[in-house]
Amino acid sequence: MKYLFVLPLCLLAAPLAAQSTTPADLVAQYSAEAGTEASADRGRDLFLATHTGGKPDTPSCTTCHSPDPKAMGQARTGKPIDPLAPSANSERFTDLKFVEKWFGRNCNSVFGRDCTAAEKADVVAWLSSL
Template sequence: MHPIRPLLTALALFVGMAAWPAAHAGDTSPQAQLEHWSAQAGAPGNAARGQAFFNRTHGREWSCASCHGNTPTTDGQHASTGKRMAPLAPAANPKAFTDTARVEKWFRRNCRDVLDRECTAAEKADVLAWLLQLR
């Protein structure tokens, strides 16, 4: 083994570890998420559609508002467990929609609870377009 190889391996590991938090926490913004989902949907998010989607049930027991409130600018409470949740609207919660992995995880879980399926890119774009308008 070449004597420099362990040093290069250690350096690569150190650089990778240093970059990891930036790639996972605070790696995006609500506006970047909206642009991403709008591009995937092939149309910009529609706030009016997002508000309607958020506040109605979709053939199941819960709506998004069941836990997050009709206007999610204050703390929410899980409908089943009672666990407190930070506000969903980015204006009321600067951390909302800033971690891609976390956003994907919670959209996947919550959409399954509300819709019994994952949300489409258009549904995500619509909801976020509405959430971004809240103050």
């Protein structure tokens, strides 16, 4: 009888588990969502540019992540940020929920809006190319 309660609890916990993915899978998913092919060049330009729509203290992705995505970054709070490039950090872009969480926060901070699927595809394509 006690096993009847275990199965429903396991089924409830399943959606909370990390959704494993790869950088290539993300590029494909975001590109399909956007209806356009990803461009590493556009991703680089977006990442390195200074923007005006978001918070004044985060005008660029490089504000926290550094201009070199293979290097450590630093949050405004002083907390270190692991490198963004998958070649320097094999954990990057392997958990869909985590990726979406941080795109949500960072895009709103830098751009003052959510990133488009095309922008996400471009940035992940560029970071994956490094």
